Amino acid sequence: MKAKVIKTSLTEIQALRDLFLAERPFPFIYNKCHGAGWADTYLFTINEMKVGYGSIWGKDRREDRDAVFEFYLLRPFRHLTDKIFSEFQKTSRAKFIECQTNDTLLTSVLFDRASIIHVEAILFEDSFQTKLKIPNTVFKQKAITDEDPSYVLEQDGNTVASGGYVWNYNFPFIDMYYEVEENYRQRGFGSLIAQELKKEAYRMNRIPAARCNVKNKASKATLLKAGMRVCGHLLTGRLG
Structure with a gap:
């Protein structure tokens, strides 16, 4: 052979x-x-x-x-x-392996062969629909271009959060991103915009997904509150 x-x-x-x-x-x-x-x-x-x-x-x-x-x-x-x-x-x-833990074949190779293994990120998939609301807050599309729309949350006319998508995952999945303005953090706006981005993804016939740094506890909590769940981790390891 x-x-x-x-x-x-x-x-x-x-x-x-x-x-x-x-x-x-x-x-x-x-x-x-x-x-x-x-x-x-x-x-x-x-x-x-x-x-x-x-x-x-x-x-x-x-x-x-x-x-x-x-x-x-x-x-x-x-x-x-x-x-x-x-x-x-x-x-x-x-010299290295980079893999997702839900890719079981390459993950098994990594654990067999690699050393100095690091957990780089947490991966999320959609789990359930939420019904989060904040008074006087609306979700709007604010297009940069037709191909790359962005979205904002506004409260009383002020932008409190923004977000959108990165079109780099395998179909039908789409990667969400968001950011909350510093003065409005820890008030639920992150989970609310994530919830609305999920809905918008489905309207585009896509399945929402997300990720965050393994040390970013606030982002993890935000995504879980928005109805996402952990589906894997991103690992890196040096080959011997």
Whole structure:
């Protein structure tokens, strides 16, 4: 059984990547890397048969190609994970793994092979609808462009919070962001705008998702209050 790892194009592995995403029905934060041209991709073959692929990008600088962020094998070949990943690491010269804990295949590789593992972020998915209200407060769209709308919360005519979306997740998920003006924090405006951004996402036929730094307890509490739930964590680890 002869295994090969060959640097290739996204087109060459697209069918395999479609399977990768189909097995991961959750927000995948690295989806943007391919479309933005930040990734190098490698095809895995055994006896000339396509059995999987892997992708790397730059951990700290986009021009670097030192961190594995996708690793996929067809199910009948997953017992060869250790052998194929070893060849992939050798060929790509990857020094790190970045992964989501809900991507169980790559997470298992990280815990088997990586050291100095860090938890970088908390990942959220929608859980339930909330009915938060604050008197005299309205949610409005304030478009920058038709393709990149932004939104604000206003109370008595004053902007108290703003937010919008980053279109970098796998369809149908969309990444929400928001910010509350400093003088209006800890008064419920963060959860309220997150709630309204969730509703707007569904109106656009998207499923809302979010993330925050693992140390940002206030942001985590805000998102939980808005009906989100933790669905995973973002990990990084150095390969030996």
